[in-house]
Amino acid sequence: MILRSLTLLRFRNHRKLVIAPSLGANELVGPNGAGKTNVLEAIDFLSLGRSWRTSDMGDVVQEGESEAYVRGEVEEGGITRRIEVSFRGGGRAVLLDGKPLARLSDLRGAFSAVRFTPEDVSLFRGSPSGRRAFLDEALSRLSGDYLLAYGRFRHLLEERNRALKGGRWTPLLETLTERLVVEEERVEALRGRFLERLEGAFGTLSAALLGEGREARVRLKRFLEPGEDFARRALALHLSQKERDLVLGSTQAGPQRDDLLVTLDGREAASYASQGESRALALALRLAPALIPKGAGRPVVLLDDVFGELDQERRRRLVAILPRLGQSFITGTTAHVAGARRFHIGKKDSEE
Template sequence: MFIDKILLKNYRNIKETILDLSPNLNIILGYNGQGKTNLLESIYLLGTGSSHRSNVDSDLINWHREKALVQVLLKKKDQDLRLSLIFTALQKRIEINNTPYKKISDLIGNLNIVLFSPEDLNLIKGGPSYRRKFLDIEVSQVSPYYYHLLNEYKHILKQRNNLLKNIRDKKDNKELLEVWDEKLIETGSKVINKRIDVVEKLKLLARLGQRKITNGSENLKIDYDCSLSNTGKKEETDIIFKQDLVNNRKEEIYKGYTIFGPHRDDLILKVNDIDIRKFGSQGQQRTTALALKLAELEFMKSETGEYPVLLLDDVFSELDELRRDTLLSVVTDRIQTIITATDLSIPSVLKRDHYKVFNVREGNIKEE
């Protein structure tokens, strides 16, 4: 799939812009603080339903305006789509081909996105929540059912945690837990099992990615690290979940929150059998983050039959020549890529009709 046109109105510092994008490579150039990441963020928002930088919708609207619009014309294998998101501080309105929708879940899955930015080093260095988020955003984009499950799970977890606190503070009765346990186990087991399936697929793809970037010298191994006492077989996830809850009742009540479940899970990342999180060099960690993103591209392709749109924010300056070339060779002629940089010497392998260059200055974006 690729974005043919994008229209922005009052999105952060971008006042009104229409861009015709190349289906191949788009290079967005500008000094710091001009609006490059804002452009990528708006595309990410339309794909995933939320910004990667802010949880507050009003942050995304120009400070001097009340309403913002992001719209794309999307070309997919079997159809063209016009996706719009119109939002105020209080509400979001979605339109798909002029039909209005209310829920963000209606939007997700239409425009698939993979974003790679310098902060993705957190995928390796940061806490487990970064890796869970990586999995969740990726899977949600290709499976509306998973997105729905995840939201349901979050809701149940919140209720159950409140109840645990109340039981601890003697405001509620222990017996009430059983109902919430059942809901937690049912939904949580489905989330875990789906993630286990996805990690099985990613495992192979990420291994290939890492080998490619390092000329075969590094072997990446990914595993799903489940908080349940034994993941064992998928058919048993719910049984083990239940045992863990029952056996640790006292501790959960004492702590006042749920200590088992997909919200506590993680990914283990090993390179040549060494835990890359703890012992990897900065370069190896970067490579692994890139390998995970390349795996994500291939995963989405295998699930949907089309490559997603790739957003690369400021990452070229951080990669050495081999990694840069590998990345370009992966994307060229196959994956629409939008890349930002403060300056970029355009690699000579690129033919002129394969890319477009845009300059950004104080929120104005112009094709060169």
């Protein structure tokens, strides 16, 4: 996937910004607070229709204004499409080629992005929720089936949790549990398939960033082993925990408790890897989906302040693998990538 042009109007600190990126590396260079991350956020909006920085759409509208607008011309498989997002009154509307989207998931085939931001440095050391969010987001971008299956699963889970708050076991809870395990099986099967593909891409990237001879792996720590009779075993598990579920008022077991486990040289990275290695591994994990070939095309890569986080040797290694990642957008206070197209992001409006 390629972002051909990007326009921001009254988006955060950018009154008007228009850029025409190159097909390879693009560097957004400027001082702290210039609005570089804001540009990556806008690109991310084009791919997911939401932001990793805020759920309040009012935040992105320039102070003192009532509306903001982001437009991207995106290309995939020789077809150029226009994605527009307008923000107004705390909400947002997304248009694809001038037509309102029925569902945000319809954006998926048109444009997608993966990102690495400074917060990701704690991807391994932090709580499992960050890793699960990564997993669900990466999968949702890659697979419409997952997006739907996961949506159905979350919906049922919430319904079951509401029913559990009643404090006693009911026929409704029985039915909801039976329906839930069907969705759990689907979610787990799709996660399993994705992990197989992710593993290869993660291995390639971690080897490139850490150097050959280190063995990094990622696997899924599941709430229940996959295989024969999954739904029946899941049902038995839920039923065996029903008293606990009722006391706590929520479903204790399930895909919502899975975790990603990353190992380096056979040991758990969270406790074994050095700070620098953790950064490189987090970067490899974040970018791995960009290497997974897919009919609908590879996502563009957003790297926020990544060079500041890496030592000299890893910077060099990252620059060396950039060409394999396709189109990328890299922010920093100084330029690092020879041959990249450079955009100077000013404190005021950009002059691009």
